[in-house]
Amino acid sequence: MRSRLVAVLLVLVAGVAIDVVGSRTRRLYDLTAQHSVSLTHETKSVVRQVHHKVKVTVFLRRDEPGRVEAATLLARYHRLNRHITFKVLDPSESPGELHRLGVDPLAGGMAAVAGDRVERAASVAEQDVTGAIVRLLRHKSPTVCFATGHGEADPNATLPEGVAQLADLLRQNGYHVATTDLLARPVVPAACDALLMARPTAPLGPAAAELSRWLAADGRALFLLDPESTVDVNPVLAPYKLRVERGIVFEKDPGSVLSGDPTAPIVHTYSTANPLVRRLAPTYFPGVEEVDVDESGHVPGLTVSRLADTSNASFLSRDPQRGDFQLGRDLPGPVTVGAAADLSAFRGGTVHRTRVVAWGDADFATNAYLGQAGNSRLLVQALDWLTIDEDLVTLSANLAADRPISLTTARHRESLLLSAALVPALWLLAGAAVWLARRRR
Amino acid sequence: MSFARVRAVAGKELTVLWSSPVPYVVGALFQAVLAALFVDQLHAREQAVVQPLFPLAGFLLLLTVPIITMRSFAEEARTGTLDLLQAAPVPPSPLVAGKWLAGWLTTLAMLLPTGVLVVIVRWLGHPDRGPVIAGYVGLALLAATLTGVGVLASSLTSSQPVAAMVAVFGLLLLWFSNIGSGTLNAGDVLAHFSLSERLRSFAGGAIDTSDVGFLVAAVVVTLAVTALVVDSRRLR
Numbered sequence: 001m002r003s004r005l006v007a008v009l010l011v012l013v014a015g016v017a018i019d020v021v022g023s024r025t026r027r028l029y030d031l032t033a034q035h036s037v038s039l040t041h042e043t044k045s046v047v048r049q050v051h052h053k054v055k056v057t058v059f060l061r062r063d064e065p066g067r068v069e070a071a072t073l074l075a076r077y078h079r080l081n082r083h084i085t086f087k088v089l090d091p092s093e094s095p096g097e098l099h100r101l102g103v104d105p106l107a108g109g110m111a112a113v114a115g116d117r118v119e120r121a122a123s124v125a126e127q128d129v130t131g132a133i134v135r136l137l138r139h140k141s142p143t144v145c146f147a148t149g150h151g152e153a154d155p156n157a158t159l160p161e162g163v164a165q166l167a168d169l170l171r172q173n174g175y176h177v178a179t180t181d182l183l184a185r186p187v188v189p190a191a192c193d194a195l196l197m198a199r200p201t202a203p204l205g206p207a208a209a210e211l212s213r214w215l216a217a218d219g220r221a222l223f224l225l226d227p228e229s230t231v232d233v234n235p236v237l238a239p240y241k242l243r244v245e246r247g248i249v250f251e252k253d254p255g256s257v258l259s260g261d262p263t264a265p266i267v268h269t270y271s272t273a274n275p276l277v278r279r280l281a282p283t284y285f286p287g288v289e290e291v292d293v294d295e296s297g298h299v300p301g302l303t304v305s306r307l308a309d310t311s312n313a314s315f316l317s318r319d320p321q322r323g324d325f326q327l328g329r330d331l332p333g334p335v336t337v338g339a340a341a342d343l344s345a346f347r348g349g350t351v352h353r354t355r356v357v358a359w360g361d362a363d364f365a366t367n368a369y370l371g372q373a374g375n376s377r378l379l380v381q382a383l384d385w386l387t388i389d390e391d392l393v394t395l396s397a398n399l400a401a402d403r404p405i406s407l408t409t410a411r412h413r414e415s416l417l418l419s420a421a422l423v424p425a426l427w428l429l430a431g432a433a434v435w436l437a438r439r440r441r
Numbered sequence: 442m443s444f445a446r447v448r449a450v451a452g453k454e455l456t457v458l459w460s461s462p463v464p465y466v467v468g469a470l471f472q473a474v475l476a477a478l479f480v481d482q483l484h485a486r487e488q489a490v491v492q493p494l495f496p497l498a499g500f501l502l503l504l505t506v507p508i509i510t511m512r513s514f515a516e517e518a519r520t521g522t523l524d525l526l527q528a529a530p531v532p533p534s535p536l537v538a539g540k541w542l543a544g545w546l547t548t549l550a551m552l553l554p555t556g557v558l559v560v561i562v563r564w565l566g567h568p569d570r571g572p573v574i575a576g577y578v579g580l581a582l583l584a585a586t587l588t589g590v591g592v593l594a595s596s597l598t599s600s601q602p603v604a605a606m607v608a609v610f611g612l613l614l615l616w617f618s619n620i621g622s623g624t625l626n627a628g629d630v631l632a633h634f635s636l637s638e639r640l641r642s643f644a645g646g647a648i649d650t651s652d653v654g655f656l657v658a659a660v661v662v663t664l665a666v667t668a669l670v671v672d673s674r675r676l677r
Contacts, residue, residue: 022654031571419476431465
């Protein structure tokens, strides 16, 4: 008996040893095509700097896609640093937590808390989580400066055409909001981490040169342009291979317009891996022009992505009074209505990065339309992308590829019939056959 | 430990088990419930991803594996055949390992039809192969651990329903032991033993050697304890 007890104890010790050695010498073999389970080196370096408790709370409905992935991602942070803990809550079951952490109950998202500081993000990808942790570590929130002086949408105006709700939304998401009058003093303040220019209606004058200079010096800017405006921002956008094409988009796909208005397209799909539009709900643009990407030539360090296209049935009309396509004059769809550019260089031991995002519409950001569809989320994600410190977080943080399927009602029924009825029935039949064979014997 | 004896015990156990309706009924129910839940997830996500399959399958295995393993020792103890087996002057380890192996292979066989769900995802889109491989490796290792716990529970009693219930409640505790990890002082220790936590990386598409080590260690420990329990019964 004693020898067996010793043998069993030895096996127990071996079992504990396997577990301990496995934990100490852990290796991760990421089998996903995009290595989307692995944290980037930049995230690892950030996570190692966390020396106090950081509690991450994610709000995702139980049936919401991405819940498993979010928990898997956050588990990786927790395993790397035990100071980082997380929980995934269903927003409908936790209204108190939503309110306490200031997370938008409709859009959901996440909040990271360290002491009395809270940082929020609209989605739960690596860039969002790391970005929130970086902001917590730095004790500094990025400042978004709304450009004024050239008839831009007013961040203090609560009228439908104002953008006060956007300013509030940014504050809720951890941004400082300021205004800068580029007519009175055409100099972008050093405190601005990003500049937001929404629908300028008066010529930019000296401000255009200042914008070009500021962008070239690692500036970050979001341009919300509009078919109604005649201001030419192309000289500012040209170094980044972006160009506004005047006109107005007509959407002829009935499934891609709201209330039958062909000049108010809904964008359903985003065919880029850029995190700016990742997991974004459809967005609604009431009156939009094209933001084209110049694909000729190569600029070292410049990455340009088309963010959103209208449907194949749409077109860019040069003559908004006519609602039909004119061959040779109008541009056939799909029409790109938003694009982003990233110009990066490594000089003097540091990364220098300029980022520009341009949308062919400003109305979608106004008080009248901000709450519709994925509009608010798009704007927060755009500013997150613009302001995240890229020394720490890379643009392409191992994003899982988009793998859409079209599960029609018929296919849904066939899938269920095959897997939940036919296969179990065959399994039972096999059992019945065995039972019959035994009876015969 | 003689592998010929382990094979002989496993062979006999498999014959008995697959002659009963248990694996067929349990397997059919497992597949039907898993398929219904997974296809629903697929519909909600509209993405060709298999990742949600594995946490669902893992949780359902908590409820089904104990039914497969409940008879392994409990039935033999009830009918008295365990005493006959133990009358032979051989250590209990081949007996324990053989019964565990039979239970594990049966569970793996029950997982085979879930491949239809992967085929469906492949039919509808282009899923990533990595998570499929990692997920099934994780499920196989989880099944090994669950079978170990099930066999251990069966060795503790001569009643099959009691053995199944002890195993189910024990496994549920292990599955959900990470819930208080953020608030309890011993949270990290509890989370370390959480089976759902251990399945997470596999489900995401990665093989983490620490998870592999934990699940293998859990099998070794449960089988060692089972051998001790069976041996102590012989001495009585």
